[in-house]
Amino acid sequence: MRWVRQAAKIEIYSKTLEKFGYKDCPAHPTWLAPDEWKGTADEKQLQLLTAHPAHRLHSQLNYAELRKKYAIADREPITIHTEDAARFGIANGDLVRVWNKRGQILTGAVVTDGIKKGVVCVHEGAWPDLENGLCKNGSANVLTADIPSSQLANACAGNSALVYIEKYTGNAPKLTAFDQPAVQA
Known part of the structure; x- marks a missing residue:
C-alpha cells in the first residue's frame, strides 16, 4: 500500500487538518500550552513526569x-x-506525599x-492501593488527568500534571x- 499525498512535497500546512477545524490540532506545527505546566x-508546584520504568513493562512485574x-x-x-528536596526538607529514602486536586x-x-530542578518523576505502572484517598503504593495515575492528547488523536496526554510534595511524617x-483477595467458600 502506498501513502498518497496531494503534493510530492513535505506538507508544512495541511488542508485536511484545516477542514477539521480542531482548535487543539491546528493545520500547521505549533506549540500549544497544556492546561497544567x-x-x-505556583511557586510550590512541581512538574510531574510519568516516565516508563526500566524495571518493568507498565504495570507488569510490579510485584516481582x-x-x-x-x-x-x-x-x-x-x-x-537536590535543591527541591532541600527546599521541602526531604532526604534520600524519606517517604514523600505527592498530591494535587485529583x-x-x-x-x-x-x-x-x-x-x-522544578521537576519530579514517578514511573507509571505502580498498582493502585487506595486507602482513605491516599494511594499507598504510589500510582502516578492518581495524579494525572484522564484527557486525550487532542480531538484528532486519542493518545494519552502524559507529563501534564502539576503536583505538590512534602515529607511524610x-x-x-x-x-x-x-495481598491475595479473601476467598469465600
Missing part, C-alpha cells in the same frame, strides 16, 4: 522480586532534584542532580496492593 504553576531492588521505603520511587500518593525519595500505612 510550569508556566501556570525485582521490586525489592528499586522500591524506596517499600514504595514507588520519586526522583527529586489525588495523593505515597512515594520514596531518590534525591539527585540527575533531574531538572505519619506512620507508613501497610501496603495491601499485593
